[in-house]
Amino acid sequence: MVIPTTTREYRLPKYDGYHNLTLKEVSLLQPRANDVLVKIVAVSLQFRDLMVSKGTYPLGNKENVVPCSDMAGEIIAVGADVEGFKVGDRVCANFALDHVYGDVNEKIKWTGLGAPIDGVLTEYRNFPAYSLVHIPSHLSYVEASTLPCAALTAYNALNGPTPLKAGDAVLVQGTGGVSVFALQFAKASGATVIATSSSDAKLTIAKELGADHLINYRQTPEWEKEVLRITEGRGVDHVVEVGGQGTLMKSLDCVRYAGWVHMIGFLAGSTDTSDAPLVALGKAAMIRGILIGSRDQFESMNRLIIANKLKPIVDKVFSFEEAKEAYAYLDSQKHVGKVVIKVSKD
Ligand SMILES: NC(=O)c1ccc[n+]([C@@H]2O[C@H](COP(=O)([O-])OP(=O)(O)OC[C@H]3O[C@@H](n4cnc5c(N)ncnc54)[C@H](OP(=O)(O)O)[C@@H]3O)[C@@H](O)[C@H]2O)c1
Ligand SMILES: *[C@@H]1O[C@H](CO)[C@@H](O)[C@H](O)[C@H]1NC(C)=O
Numbered sequence: 001m002v003i004p005t006t007t008r009e010y011r012l013p014k015y016d017g018y019h020n021l022t023l024k025e026v027s028l029l030q031p032r033a034n035d036v037l038v039k040i041v042a043v044s045l046q047f048r049d050l051m052v053s054k055g056t057y058p059l060g061n062k063e064n065v066v067p068c069s070d071m072a073g074e075i076i077a078v079g080a081d082v083e084g085f086k087v088g089d090r091v092c093a094n095f096a097l098d099h100v101y102g103d104v105n106e107k108i109k110w111t112g113l114g115a116p117i118d119g120v121l122t123e124y125r126n127f128p129a130y131s132l133v134h135i136p137s138h139l140s141y142v143e144a145s146t147l148p149c150a151a152l153t154a155y156n157a158l159n160g161p162t163p164l165k166a167g168d169a170v171l172v173q174g175t176g177g178v179s180v181f182a183l184q185f186a187k188a189s190g191a192t193v194i195a196t197s198s199s200d201a202k203l204t205i206a207k208e209l210g211a212d213h214l215i216n217y218r219q220t221p222e223w224e225k226e227v228l229r230i231t232e233g234r235g236v237d238h239v240v241e242v243g244g245q246g247t248l249m250k251s252l253d254c255v256r257y258a259g260w261v262h263m264i265g266f267l268a269g270s271t272d273t274s275d276a277p278l279v280a281l282g283k284a285a286m287i288r289g290i291l292i293g294s295r296d297q298f299e300s301m302n303r304l305i306i307a308n309k310l311k312p313i314v315d316k317v318f319s320f321e322e323a324k325e326a327y328a329y330l331d332s333q334k335h336v337g338k339v340v341i342k343v344s345k346d
Helices: 047-054 147-158 177-188 200-208 223-230 248-254 276-283 295-307 320-332
Strands: 006-011 022-027 035-044 070-078 090-093 124-128 132-134 169-173 192-197 213-216 236-241 255-263 286-289 314-319 338-342
Touching: 035 090, 047 320, 070 147, 090 147, 132 295, 147 177, 147 236, 147 295, 169 177, 177 192, 177 236, 177 295, 192 200, 192 223, 200 213, 213 223, 223 248, 236 248, 248 255, 248 276, 255 276, 276 286, 314 320, 320 338
Parallel strands: 169 192, 169 236, 192 213, 236 255, 255 286, 314 338
Antiparallel strands: 006 022, 035 070, 035 124, 035 338, 070 090, 090 132
């Protein structure tokens, strides 16, 4: 393959919404000694990408960023010193390029693609080889593009200091990207899953994916009581908390004594959470912040995906030229699972 010297990339010259996404052709640098040049085939969208485009992302954006964090692509050139990857390999990059092993830290946090540094909504991009993982062979590029942020966040939540074990009960909130992966990983690990959603139609899909108990949180605003009823008063071992301040008190009410509430999102607005420290104390419950995960965890997650032949749930695929429509579709929150932009042919 002839190595391209240009790439078409999207940027956000202004942060007042995704209508400001601008597509331009720019020159492309050749890979440095430890870099790999990737032809990007698919990019998946996160709720974070909506916030970045609107300037509401709490961790901040660089100016005129290339948005998006999650891609799957094919290696078309490797730097002179790269080992372990070759031309033709199918890869994903980790969300935070420098999060390779162990705990996140301040420096690593600022290497998250598509906000503090330029992201992946482009046809070609160089990545440091240490940030890459091989794609499970049973997954297409579209499917694999959903793994770096949503899947790894769900995996990290369920496999923290007290990893999920068979027989545990897991509460997943809503049917977006993170929650659907959490459902799939929890079922693959032998857990019982309670899924909530705003919509009965979406709950039907959660049931098809193996959710054992379904709660419509619009029809049942006191869903935490329903969770306690289902678990016969014990509560759940893990809560995949994507609602944030607006759902935390309910999550603490229905987590088991010494169980885990994994703080991931902030979709549910806010309620008075001033009692949270006391409630957590009174149940010896753990509230744990999550910042995606490391490449090491990504490789471990891929082994779970391969062993169980898991397939990510892709709701809809848009073309590269339809990037704004893809953002608008995610913004409508009609999706279940993931929304993907197909950047180029496989
Ligand atoms: N900390 C991290 O490392 C990390 C990583 C990834 C994502 N996140 C955060 O996690 C959240 C989810 O991200 P995502 O990309 O999975 O989003 P997404 O795909 O856009 O999913 C959003 C879904 O959440 C559900 N939802 C909305 N409000 C809710 C509420 N009040 N209670 C329960 N469910 C609610 C809705 O599903 P239903 O209609 O089915 O209810 C909605 O479709 C976001 O806040 C994002 O910023 C954090
Ligand atoms: C952003 O979008 C608005 C509305 O479409 C447009 O008027 C403005 O010129 C755009 N700004 C930039 C910097 O692209």
